[in-house]
Amino acid sequence: MRPTSMGRLAALASTALLLAGVVSAGSAQAQSAAQARYPGGLVTYSIEFSNPQEKDNNDLPEPYGRVVVKDDGLRETTLWEHPDLDINTPTVPRYPEAGFTHRFADHFISEVCAYVGEDDTGINADDVLAQGCEPFHGPGAYTIPGPDGSVTVTVYHVG
Template identity: 60%
Template sequence: MRHKSAGRLAAVASAALMLLGGAATSAQAAAPGLVLYSIDFSNPKERDNNDLPEPYGRIWLEAPWGRQTALWEHPDVDLNTPTLPRYPDDGPYTTRYVDHPVTQVCAFVGEDDTGINEDDVLADGCVPVDGSGSYTISTDEGSVTVNLYDV
């Protein structure tokens, strides 16, 4: 009886390690290292003077065990939240060093509508990362697209 329980436990542990090992291997191909990226903010409901979003919040890359590396952060400063349809706004991409494997990109980004209507939520959640590409996190009110050029 004892050998059967130990055998089952070993089989379950082996299967779990295989699953974790496969996930870690594909994620490790995506990091650690230098990440080249840009971010696009979209709010189709924006209707002020320039029709461009004023995003605030946080966007980050996440490891399988929850470790995070921020790609972009900005507080909500009401009337002083800057207009930013794209980050960086002065070049095609920016870089960040990530010292862990990357399995997902996450974002919680609001859009400031002080004095016009309620703030919109552009992104709230995470999507899996599978190497370079564009990853969009969206809500009914807008979206954030993280373009990973070299992961």
């Protein structure tokens, strides 16, 4: 028996709908993976502060502000924090100075955020090294930019 034009058209439409469903399901899975929240636990990390325009005696930044890991903005754990002490803000190009450190996050982690300024007391206005968040996708380096530099948080392990 020879298939009719209608039969071919129905088969073609059926295949197209099936493929559209597969693409849609794949897209939903990719979107869900991109928005995944990772279980908290002991976060092993280090932080580097970058200010390419730093021009004082040692050419190193004097950062102040906070670096945190968040769970959809509801809960957060501070990884690093320092107040602006004007002329007494210490030079900290890396935290910790060598190696890595740990902090316990008792919540899911969905973002790494940095809100960090750089003290330029007596020279000009303070710089902004980082202002914002990056989606968390597990261990790796997260660079959060600002108008005058950046902050890179390297997460080595969570759990």
